[in-house]
Amino acid sequence: MKKTVAFSKNSTNVFFHILTRCNLRCRHCYINPAQHGDNTLPIATIIEWLRLFYTPGRDANLVLLGGEPTLHPDLAAAVTAARDIGYASVTIDTNGYLFNDILDRVSPDMVDFFSFSLDGPEPAINDPIRGEGSFDRCVAGIGDAVARSFSTSLIFTASAQNIASLVHMPPLLRKLGVKRFFIQIIGIRGRLAAGGEDNLQVSRQDWEAIVPGVASQVAESGITVTWPRVFLGPDEVFECAGKVAGDYFIFPNGRVYRCPLCEDFPIHSMEIRDGRLIKRPKITETDLFDLDIAEGCVMNRLIQGGNVAYGKDGACEFKIACCLLKEEMAVKSRT
Numbered sequence: 304m305k306k307t308v309a310f311s312k313n314s315t316n317v318f319f320h321i322l323t324r325c326n327l328r329c330r331h332c333y334i335n336p337a338q339h340g341d342n343t344l345p346i347a348t349i350i351e352w353l354r355l356f357y358t359p360g361r362d363a364n365l366v367l368l369g370g371e372p373t374l375h376p377d378l379a380a381a382v383t384a385a386r387d388i389g390y391a392s393v394t395i396d397t398n399g400y401l402f403n404d405i406l407d408r409v410s411p412d413m414v415d416f417f418s419f420s421l422d423g424p425e426p427a428i429n430d431p432i433r434g435e436g437s438f439d440r441c442v443a444g445i446g447d448a449v450a451r452s453f454s455t456s457l458i459f460t461a462s463a464q465n466i467a468s469l470v471h472m473p474p475l476l477r478k479l480g481v482k483r484f485f486i487q488i489i490g491i492r493g494r495l496a497a498g499g500e501d502n503l504q505v506s507r508q509d510w511e512a513i514v515p516g517v518a519s520q521v522a523e524s525g526i527t528v529t530w531p532r533v534f535l536g537p538d539e540v541f542e543c544a545g546k547v548a549g550d551y552f553i554f555p556n557g558r559v560y561r562c563p564l565c566e567d568f569p570i571h572s573m574e575i576r577d578g579r580l581i582k583r584p585k586i587t588e589t590d591l592f593d594l595d596i597a598e599g600c601v602m603n604r605l606i607q608g609g610n611v612a613y614g615k616d617g618a619c620e621f622k623i624a625c626c627l628l629k630e631e632m633a634v635k636s637r638t
């Protein structure tokens with residue numbers, strides 16, 4: 304039932320932030336305009352950059368995101384271009400407000416998934432995190448997408464503020480008709496890293512007591528569920544996706560990262576300049592990927608080491624997995 308999603312060098316996953324502007328101001332937003340830019344990419348540039356990351360004969364999956372990508376007036380044209388270029392799948396990540404009548408301008412055969420973000424099973428939990436009224440708007444947006452036969456998924460970012468409410472998500476997921484559920488763990492980056500917030504990191508105890516059980520329940524109802532591995536057991540092998548996977552995180556100022564936890568710092572391994580993808584000189588994130596430390600993920604240790612535990616002898620009790628290492632569970636529905 305449960306499997307670890309192996310990193311693959313044979314496919315490319317492109318996470319393309321086509322703008323950083325957003326109508327919401329979520330507490331945990333990782334967007335950092337000082338590092339990522341505040342421009343909206345023209346459609347001609349989007350198409351040019353999409354071509355840079357596509358290699359004929361190699362599977363390429365595209366996630367279009369922002370900011371709020373539906374604020375981009377040419378999002379539908381970006382989807383069409385990606386399909387024409389040859390991207391195998393296209394997902395649109397949205398906060399649910401679905402601006403610019405996007406559902407009227409793309410079709411289910413062009414968009415594999417609309418992926419919505421909701422951080423609680425009710426407004427009282429979601430809205431203090433994502434903004435007043437955002438629960439109702441997101442639920443309405445999912446309803447509109449499902450009614451038009453789009454496949455939908457839901458992303459829940461777990462923090463100390465909302466993880467207890469995760470157990471109430473399965474009935475909501477069934478009611479909404481989503482096909483996939485992604486549980487993420489909060490990262491100390493973007494707005495949270497800028498300070499002024501309580502510590503919202505989730506403890507190992509809470510994560511292990513809640514997440515696998517909820518995942519089983521969700522999978523039992525026929526919804527595929529994916530969540531990050533986070534805490535590795537003593538016999539589990541640590542791998543850094545920056546070294547062994549084909550993931551690219553592109554921002555509108557032309558920065559290209561291989562690791563999401565590096566995105567608050569100017570250590571991106573590549574950038575797009577004058578329409579060309581160039582490797583940056585040392586020191587970049589790539590140099591960090593090679594460091595071998597007892598705590599596992601180097602960037603986790605540097606920016607959010609509060610989730611690491613040490614024994615009385617000072618030895619690290621467990622390794623933290625790469626934030627991109629996922630578990631997945633799918634069970635065929637019995638109905």
Ligand code: SF4
Pocket residue numbers: 325326327328329331332333334369370371398
């Ligand atoms: S919807 Fe996304 S981009 Fe907008 S504020 Fe929230 S986390 Fe940030």
Ligand code: SF4
Pocket residue numbers: 542543544545546561562563564565591592599600601602603624625626627
């Ligand atoms: S999260 Fe850690 S392990 Fe994963 S790519 Fe970044 S540095 Fe490597």
